Amino acid sequence: MPVGPVRAVRGRAAHRERGLQRSPCLRHGRLFALGARSPYFPRPLEGRKARPRTRLEPTTMEAKPGPDLERMRHSCSHVLAAAVLKLFPDAKLGVGPATDTGFYYDIQTSVPLTTEDLPKIEAEMRKIRERKLPLVRSEVPVADAVAFMQKTGQSFKVELLELLATRGSTAAKGLEDPNLVDAGAGGVSSVSFYTLGDFTDLCRGPHVEHTGQVGAFKLTKLAGAYWRGDSRNPQLTRVYGTCWANEQDLKAYLHRLEEAEKRDHRKLGTAMGLFHIQEEAPGTVFWHPKGWTLFRTIERYMRSRLEADGYAEVKTPQLVDRIFWEKSGHWENYRDAMFVARPGKEGEEEDRLYAIKPMNCPGAVQIFRQGQRSYRELPLRLAEFGACHRYEPSGALHGIMRVRAFTQDDAHIFCTEDQVPAESRKFCDLLRVIYRDFGFADLLVKFSDRPEKRAGSDETWDKAEAALEKGAKTAGLETVRNPGEGAFYGPKLEFVLRDAIGRDWQCGTLQVDFVLPDRLDASFIGEDGAKHRPVMLHRAILGSFERFIGILIENYAGRLPTWLSPIQVRMVPIADRHVDFAREVARRLTASELPQTDGGIRVDVDDTAERMQKKIRNAQLEQIPYMLVIGDKEAEAGKVAVRLRSGRDLGTLAVEDVIARIRAETETRADIVDPPAPQQAPNQAKAP
RNA sequence: GCCGCAGUAGCUCAGGGGUAGAGCAGCGCAUUCGUAAUGCGCGGGUCGGGGGUUCAAUUCCCUCCUGCGGCACCA
Numbered sequence: 001m002p003v004g005p006v007r008a009v010r011g012r013a014a015h016r017e018r019g020l021q022r023s024p025c026l027r028h029g030r031l032f033a034l035g036a037r038s039p040y041f042p043r044p045l046e047g048r049k050a051r052p053r054t055r056l057e058p059t060t061m062e063a064k065p066g067p068d069l070e071r072m073r074h075s076c077s078h079v080l081a082a083a084v085l086k087l088f089p090d091a092k093l094g095v096g097p098a099t100d101t102g103f104y105y106d107i108q109t110s111v112p113l114t115t116e117d118l119p120k121i122e123a124e125m126r127k128i129r130e131r132k133l134p135l136v137r138s139e140v141p142v143a144d145a146v147a148f149m150q151k152t153g154q155s156f157k158v159e160l161l162e163l164l165a166t167r168g169s170t171a172a173k174g175l176e177d178p179n180l181v182d183a184g185a186g187g188v189s190s191v192s193f194y195t196l197g198d199f200t201d202l203c204r205g206p207h208v209e210h211t212g213q214v215g216a217f218k219l220t221k222l223a224g225a226y227w228r229g230d231s232r233n234p235q236l237t238r239v240y241g242t243c244w245a246n247e248q249d250l251k252a253y254l255h256r257l258e259e260a261e262k263r264d265h266r267k268l269g270t271a272m273g274l275f276h277i278q279e280e281a282p283g284t285v286f287w288h289p290k291g292w293t294l295f296r297t298i299e300r301y302m303r304s305r306l307e308a309d310g311y312a313e314v315k316t317p318q319l320v321d322r323i324f325w326e327k328s329g330h331w332e333n334y335r336d337a338m339f340v341a342r343p344g345k346e347g348e349e350e351d352r353l354y355a356i357k358p359m360n361c362p363g364a365v366q367i368f369r370q371g372q373r374s375y376r377e378l379p380l381r382l383a384e385f386g387a388c389h390r391y392e393p394s395g396a397l398h399g400i401m402r403v404r405a406f407t408q409d410d411a412h413i414f415c416t417e418d419q420v421p422a423e424s425r426k427f428c429d430l431l432r433v434i435y436r437d438f439g440f441a442d443l444l445v446k447f448s449d450r451p452e453k454r455a456g457s458d459e460t461w462d463k464a465e466a467a468l469e470k471g472a473k474t475a476g477l478e479t480v481r482n483p484g485e486g487a488f489y490g491p492k493l494e495f496v497l498r499d500a501i502g503r504d505w506q507c508g509t510l511q512v513d514f515v516l517p518d519r520l521d522a523s524f525i526g527e528d529g530a531k532h533r534p535v536m537l538h539r540a541i542l543g544s545f546e547r548f549i550g551i552l553i554e555n556y557a558g559r560l561p562t563w564l565s566p567i568q569v570r571m572v573p574i575a576d577r578h579v580d581f582a583r584e585v586a587r588r589l590t591a592s593e594l595p596q597t598d599g600g601i602r603v604d605v606d607d608t609a610e611r612m613q614k615k616i617r618n619a620q621l622e623q624i625p626y627m628l629v630i631g632d633k634e635a636e637a638g639k640v641a642v643r644l645r646s647g648r649d650l651g652t653l654a655v656e657d658v659i660a661r662i663r664a665e666t667e668t669r670a671d672i673v674d675p676p677a678p679q680q681a682p683n684q685a686k687a688p
Numbered sequence: 689g690c691c692g693c694a695g696u697a698g699c700u701c702a703g704g705g706g707u708a709g710a711g712c713a714g715c716g717c718a719u720u721c722g723u724a725a726u727g728c729g730c731g732g733g734u735c736g737g738g739g740g741u742u743c744a745a746u747u748c749c750c751u752c753c754u755g756c757g758g759c760a761c762c763a
Contacts, residue, residue, distance in 0.1 A: 104758095115693065223758030224691025231760045235691055238758070266756095271699085279736075279754045334763060359763060393689050393761055394754090402762080487763075538763095575720040609719080610726085617724035631722055643723055 073098035083124035102242035132212035216250040283404035290566035316363025360386035373524035379415035406544035424471020442498035448485035489515035574631040
């Protein structure tokens with residue numbers, strides 16, 4: 001029942017619900033509003049075609065909720081509220097809008113709601129639906145509305161009414177209601193009520209005619225939600241529900257949820273033997289051999305791309321005196337989120353307090369500051385696979401996606417102001433190539449400009465924004481404006497990629513920084529012989545390795561492309577007498593030099609006492625791209641029978657041919673010989 | 689951090705005030721097999737930690753930890 005949206009909930013892309021919620025770097029509400037006009041890359045990059053990808057979603061329904069479905073869901077939230085009020089007469093209502101897949105209502109009760117209440121509420125809702133109660137709209141003067149809500153004890157509604165009366169909008173936390181821009185600064189003089197039986201709610205509407213038109217629904221979960229999205233406010237109980245035109249659609253939706261769950265990187269990652277997390281180290285990852293192989297493969301790849309693009313790699317200390325962080329400004333802003341460390345000796349005189357680095361940039365500045373820099377050295381690109389620690393709030397932790405220790409593919413480019421556009425462009429080009437190599441074709445770029453609270457003069461910001469914009473433009477990027485969301489020190493581009501099931505993940509960033517060089521006194525000698533401040537570009541492409549690997553796992557549902565697979569080939573000897581030959585083939589594969597690898601093709605031998613069928617089954621379950629079967633025929637001919645994880649049989653090949661295939665495949669970083677079968681049309685960037 | 693839920697074998701899960709169970713995995717033996725599960729046998733648990741109630745707690749209560757779903761946060 002949004003009187004005015006408390007959050008921007010107008011977007012409708014299917015990915016919103018699950019995608020953004022799992023994409024912790026996004027300002028949710030903000031992107032929702034932007035989702036409607038996503039300028040994905042206007043044209044495909046030359047060279048390689050986007051890989052076809054499997055796609056679970058969406059049904060037509062979910063892709064295009066349409067006004068009817070949305071209206072129905074909105075009405076369903078009123079039915080929910082009416083049911084709750086019947087069961088809990090003292091309940092105070094907050095807001096209850098429709099969402100992408102259903103609705104919710106924020107409710108405060110004297111006795112907290114529990115999941116056991118949900119079936120009771122559902123039953124009550126069904127009764128209301130059966131009674132086909134009309135939803136009747138009425139226009140009410142604000143004063144009367146306030147009086148009514150006061151009388152019925154609906155204090156949150158009173159608060160909303162007061163906001164409407166004074167501001168004409170209920171928008172919270174700077175989220176403006178696009179539908180109310182014309183309301184002007186003044187407030188409204190009357191509001192609309194909707195009455196459903198003996199339940200009357202403040203609401204803008206529209207609604208279905210009667211409750212019998214509400215479709216198949218199910219209450220799905222309970223969660224706390226701060227009133228008006230502000231953690232200083234009391235927390236209400238948010239009852240979530242999903243609602244569909246009919247039972248079939250509801251079932252289909254629940255099924256899709258299950259399917260998406262199967263991609264969960266926490267489940268898959270553990271099952272694939274990549275990593276684990278345990279209680280004693282919350283929010284930090286134990287990388288197992290296979291997971292670390294994947295990590296290193298990505299790192300090696302990134303390193304080669306960066307080197308080719310003129311970056312030099314550095315490594316800066318983990319542990320730096322607190323004083324340093326005070327200088328950089330981090331202590332002041334992020335002290336609560338920083339880990340600190342003291343020497344273990346107790347009672348010693350020296351009692352310096354160190355902090356584990358939460359970011360790499362101040363360290364990079366120190367390297368820049370050593371000796372005297374010349375303009376001839378610029379742009380100086382310093383890359384660091386920096387391991388950072390941040391004490392993230394416990395509730396934010398999520399598998400390896402949101403952790404307290406992570407490794408960024410970070411780099412800092414020191415340059416002149418004039419060089420910013422060219423450097424931006426160069427970076428955007430690199431980023432696109434890299435995303436493409438990982439199989440992501442869809443990209444959304446946000447341009448976050450000056451925030452209200454900022455450092456630097458307006459002229460500086462004009463320059464910085466213009467430079468960044470020019471860079472984006474020359475890189476051929478279309479951007480969505482993300483007003484007021486820049487860093488306090490400068491504007492940023494934010495790169496959001498879309499995965500195989502349509503979820504968005506913000507990964508890359510490019511930030512222009514005029515502040516830190518000044519704070520940490522970085523300078524270079526210009527052509528004119530005078531000292532100048534460099535501009536600093538902060539940039540990352542993957543974001544964090546941990547999170548990006550999580551995204552890869554979910555995107556590919558564990559079925560990583562060959563170049564990324566920790567094990568690329570599984571030798572399957574049919575009987576014990578074939579093991580020796582299998583081992584020999586494995587040695588030859590290992591000895592073959594693949595691009596981007598340390599040790600050639602990654603292969604292992606299944607020499608267990610299992611039957612060949614079982615070995616193949618195991619290899620399938622492990623999603624190993626190549627299975628090389630060896631029996632009497634192969635051993636005799638010195639060849640191998642090649643099976644792909646798609647189930648395709650390539651027949652019997654010479655070992656050299658297999659090596660050549662895998663080499664070609666890893667060079668192009670695509671599954672050439674074993675393309676995943678698209679379940680539906682390849683993912684298209686839809687303009688909702 | 690806040691609200692709700694959960695924690696039982698390596699994994700998935702059942703059970704329940706009176707010495708804990710299945711499937712898979714593991715180990716052993718047999719089998720040596722032609723493209724997604726060979727058979728038989730064996731071992732395995734402070735029932736997340738601490739405290740309380742009780743003759744007796746894995747089960748009930750309190751508390752802490754961790755995880756899950758949201759909210760808030762995300763340099």
